[in-house]
Amino acid sequence: MRVEQPFSEDGRPIPRRTPTTAPYFDAAREGRLILQRCPRDGFFFYPRSRCPVCLGDDWKWEPVSGRGSIYSFTVDRAGLDPAQRAQLPLVIAAVELEEGPRMTTRIVGCKPEQVSVGLPVEVRFEDVGRETLIHFTPRPSR
Amino acid sequence: MGKRAAALVGYTEWAPQRKWDRPMFSMEACAALAAEALADAGIEKGEVDGLVVGGLQESPLFPTLALAEYLGIESSFNEVVDIGGATSAGMIWRAAAAIEVGVANTVLVLVPSTPAPMEGGADPRKMIMPPYLMGDAWGSPQGQFDIPYGLVAATSSFAMVATRYMAKYGVSPETLAKIAVHERDNALKNPKAVFRDKPISVEDVLKSPMVCDPIHLLEMVMPCFGGGAVVVTSAERAKRARHRPVFVSGYGECVTHKTVTYMKDMTMTPAKASADRAFRMAGADRKRIDLASFYDCFTITVLLTIEDAGFAAKGQGGRFVEEHDLRWSGDWPLNTHGGQLGMGQGGSAGGLSHVLDSMRQIQGRAGDVQLKKADLAYVTGVGGLMAANVGLVLEGA
Numbered sequence: 001m002r003v004e005q006p007f008s009e010d011g012r013p014i015p016r017r018t019p020t021t022a023p024y025f026d027a028a029r030e031g032r033l034i035l036q037r038c039p040r041d042g043f044f045f046y047p048r049s050r051c052p053v054c055l056g057d058d059w060k061w062e063p064v065s066g067r068g069s070i071y072s073f074t075v076d077r078a079g080l081d082p083a084q085r086a087q088l089p090l091v092i093a094a095v096e097l098e099e100g101p102r103m104t105t106r107i108v109g110c111k112p113e114q115v116s117v118g119l120p121v122e123v124r125f126e127d128v129g130r131e132t133l134i135h136f137t138p139r140p141s142r
Numbered sequence: 143m144g145k146r147a148a149a150l151v152g153y154t155e156w157a158p159q160r161k162w163d164r165p166m167f168s169m170e171a172c173a174a175l176a177a178e179a180l181a182d183a184g185i186e187k188g189e190v191d192g193l194v195v196g197g198l199q200e201s202p203l204f205p206t207l208a209l210a211e212y213l214g215i216e217s218s219f220n221e222v223v224d225i226g227g228a229t230s231a232g233m234i235w236r237a238a239a240a241i242e243v244g245v246a247n248t249v250l251v252l253v254p255s256t257p258a259p260m261e262g263g264a265d266p267r268k269m270i271m272p273p274y275l276m277g278d279a280w281g282s283p284q285g286q287f288d289i290p291y292g293l294v295a296a297t298s299s300f301a302m303v304a305t306r307y308m309a310k311y312g313v314s315p316e317t318l319a320k321i322a323v324h325e326r327d328n329a330l331k332n333p334k335a336v337f338r339d340k341p342i343s344v345e346d347v348l349k350s351p352m353v354c355d356p357i358h359l360l361e362m363v364m365p366c367f368g369g370g371a372v373v374v375t376s377a378e379r380a381k382r383a384r385h386r387p388v389f390v391s392g393y394g395e396c397v398t399h400k401t402v403t404y405m406k407d408m409t410m411t412p413a414k415a416s417a418d419r420a421f422r423m424a425g426a427d428r429k430r431i432d433l434a435s436f437y438d439c440f441t442i443t444v445l446l447t448i449e450d451a452g453f454a455a456k457g458q459g460g461r462f463v464e465e466h467d468l469r470w471s472g473d474w475p476l477n478t479h480g481g482q483l484g485m486g487q488g489g490s491a492g493g494l495s496h497v498l499d500s501m502r503q504i505q506g507r508a509g510d511v512q513l514k515k516a517d518l519a520y521v522t523g524v525g526g527l528m529a530a531n532v533g534l535v536l537e538g539a
Contacts, residue, residue: 078353
């Protein structure tokens with residue numbers, strides 16, 4: 001049975017949590033980034049029922065640093081998703097966390113021209129409707 | 143050399159069109175495509191004992207059952223292939239493999255990509271493609287971890303691949319643009335191409351609107367409707383075929399992910415695994431190919447295929463493109479039909495256009511762009527977000 005994609009009041013698509021992924025979304029709502037960690041293979045992303053390396057199910061949710069760097073990115077200037085056109089230009093990125101896994105995300109709080117491969121970033125939480133998205137923003141280097 | 147058990151012997155191809163004036167259900171398109179391809183091969187429908195499709199709009203469940211019934215075929219090999227843009231190439235080797243192992247003798251590969259009529263007389267030309275391509279079904283990781291961030295389509299995904307590649311190896315935008323320019327030159331000679339009216343320059347490509355950095359509009363395919371079909375038969379039956387048989391002498395396929403974020407290395411595509419397997423199976427030397435018909439949804443796709451399929455070292459694809467003339471008249475002919483960049487992407491049949499490009503050349507039916515020597519070709523299909531790769535070594539009998 002197909003259920004329609006839910007959208008927030010400003011028209012953006014809202015993730016639909018599942019029983020397996022619910023703890024991730026609950027933590028994000030509280031401003032915490034947690035990932036599953038397999039005792040043999042370490043952290044993995046996205047949340048799923050079993051470790052994608054060994055297929056074990058003895059993983060545990062653990063907090064991660066929320067720091068990483070930009071593995072790659074693009075600036076969507078055309079609005080490939082009509083529901084997200086109000087936010088153009090969108091900086092869509094793959095961020096590699098310090099703990100290893102990569103996540104699809106949005107780079108916020110800076111101009112597109114300031115974004116580059118390898119740029120250090122840190123997590124920013126943004127509520128969209130009933131769920132919270134995990135975005136990243138450039139991190140001041142020391 | 144290689145496998146000579148199954149051969150492509152007939153085909154049909156509908157010119158891709160942005161607007162399709164004659165709506166058809168998938169099975170109606172399949173029936174027309176089957177009749178045309180069988181006529182081209184000079185083979186009677188009664189000889190067909192295998193069906194391969196990518197799915198049917200009006201019969202999403204059990205599509206090959208519906209199709210066997212609709213076409214009046216008793217079929218011993220019934221296959222649905224669903225690996226995105228790599229589907230057409232993937233259908234070809236599955237048909238060949240079925241013939242090789244002896245479960246079928248003559249297989250129809252059918253790729254309908256027409257708009258269906260709409261109830262109540264609504265205009266199907268106004269139908270809007272849903273942007274999420276069913277990736278937002280409940281429970282789908284994409285709907286939770288990609289779509290809400292804006293990663294909904296091929297362009298942004300391939301753009302991230304291109305960004306990473308450029309940061310790591312530094313190919314210039316001019317070099318990538320050259321691929322689109324040379325393919326357009328080939329398209330000018332193809333009466334079925336959408337872009338057959340005027341050539342483009344590197345400057346035109348770089349001045350076209352930036353859609354998703356670093357991909358410009360003229361580096362993307364134009365989505366169209368279309369359709370195509372191929373008749374694949376046994377080597378024995380192919381001896382009595384009307385045209386020169388085109389053996390499927392080697393093939394390989396590799397799938398590693400769906401969303402580009404989870405590629406182990408965004409600059410290394412599954413084209414390597416499929417090419418290594420295909421050339422090993424064919425016992426063929428890459429250097430000996432007479433033409434390359436590479437899947438080209440974006441210019442970066444071609445560049446990475448050149449490297450990963452083993453025609454240039456990693457990081458040297460740009461230099462390879464700069465040093466070669468990729469036009470049909472050049473020293474390394476690529477997509478002599480104009481590719482999908484020049485011809486338009488006739489839906490799923492866009493992937494088939496690369497198979498047909500090599501097939502026409504080997505059969506000596508390529509018209510104005512016929513190569514002097516066309517005996518060995520390498521065809522690729524790319525599906526999803528640089529995620530599925532199929533390679534076919536095609537060889538003339």
